[in-house]
Amino acid sequence: MIQLENLTKTFETPRGVVVAADKVNMTVPTGEICVLLGPSGCGKTTALKMINRLIRPTSGRILINGEDTADRNTIELRRQIGYVIQQIGLFPNMTVEENICVVPRMLGWEAKPAKARAAELIDLVGLDPHHFLYRYPKELSGGQQQRIGVIRALAADPPVMLMDEPFGAIDPINREIIQNEFLKMQATLKKTIMFVSHDIDEAVKMGDKIAIFRGGRIEQYDTPDRILSHPVNAFVADFVGADRTLKRLRLVTAEMIADPGTPAVARGARPQEALQAAKAHGGRTVIVIDANHRPVAYATVEELSGAHGTVGDFAHPLPATVPARADLRAVVSEMFANDVMWLACTDDQGRFAGVVTQPAVTAMLGQSSGQPLTN
Known part of the structure; x- marks a missing residue:
């Protein structure tokens, strides 16, 4: 479980103090995906990065499974939180297997269990371990690289994952495939995930909960169905779109x-x-x-x-x-x-x-x- 309590971040600029996150309060239950959604500059990425202390909060608390992250060593904290970004960041001089095993090896895993974990995860995202584990990133397509970036963040079995527009740079066909593979994997692994997106359709598909941000504040935090059927104000209604009733079709099989x-x-x-x-x-x-x-x-x-x-x-x-x-x-x-x-x-x-x-x-x-x- 992730809890944000009055989480605030301000920045000093030549024009004065800028509030990037303004008393953000939310709880993400264990095993759920929460999508942070909103226009550029609304504070969603700032909120995400405060969780693994890439940005330090000005005030407020962050608790993971009841433990205040302020009491944790920064390096140890980051090693226990999976982090996936749009740019992927695979090490070009390492094989796929070596890339996946980076964090487990840093945490002291023996080579054999680390390699077994790599083979298990690559199979979960629909890639054949025998064909892909020993390739280098340059030998993979963009969509394949993105899958490796996702499972590298899962390699050490972290309880929490942070994902910053992880599929944003992928073409629509591969994005749909990767999203589907990720949801299948999440059904098995049940990680607690914070997921930044600009795409309401992606948020509706991926999220158990959605937080709509504006100006550093959360305008509405609720299930996708509640947000689509009962937006709390005109901003949320405009943001999710006039076709929000039709978007609900994604939520029902x-x-x-x-x-x-x-x-x-x-x-x-x-x-x-x-x-x-x-x-x-x-x-x-x-x-x-x-x-x-x-x-x-x-x-x-x-x-x-x-x-x-x-x-x-x-x-x-x-x-x-x-x-x-x-x-x-x-x-x-x-x-x-x-x-x-x-x-x-x-x-x-x-x-x-x-x-x-x-x-x-x-x-x-x-x-x-x-x-x-x-x-």
Whole structure:
């Protein structure tokens, strides 16, 4: 857990005293990601750098897991906090493995466990240890270098990580990939992370909490959903954007609002059997599945009424399916692309997992953010 208590930083300038951080108060629970967001010069990077004492506070306290960092040796403190910056800063004369092992070796780790840790982490971010551990930074793409920079900060298993626009210099495709890999890794490692960003979409995707800064102060500190649905003032509303309702689509996956009870029948099922299943459910559609329970087609109640033969004789191919884990932004995009009002969802094995509809999406967006985003 990270606690900032009345954290203040002032600088003397020829024009007078400048307040970079003005009584910042916030608590980041253990295992959560907090994104610091705001315009340039708002104090978010200053607040981040005070945590590992790259900038010394003028007043206030910083506690990590209940311990006041002012009582810690600066070098020891920094070695126990992972730090990732946009410029990466890999040592060009060291291999990837040597770069990752820098801090563990400084902390006295033996070579064997340090190397094992490097191999474990590089695998976590989707890079093959056999192909990448012995390369030099110049032999890697920018996106690959950024991944190494992230896991180097994790090598000594620090309880806290500080990240200053870590993906800002990466192209959009690689940024999305790295963000996804990082979130998978965080689901396993559960570090306490402070993350500076300028990008509201990145903040919504990455953060458990978001702190919106202005003029050295926190305007709002809350969950992404609360900030998007209930901005506390005009500044926050303008900053997160007029499309903030649509941004909430990132926060919900298809499986959270899908109807798993939509009837599914085999191709060889009799129309009357499928019709009874549809009526029992109260819906207008039946999903047709193959032998592996994968959705492949559909039929309507109107088509089933009075039909003969099997459902497969007149079922229509599905225009598309979506993974149940996909966020609703991707789901709605797929609906628009195929001009449909609903889509079948699939689980990680490709099996039928329910149907998500446009009315269900609309209902979700209309929910009060104080209510859980569930069916």
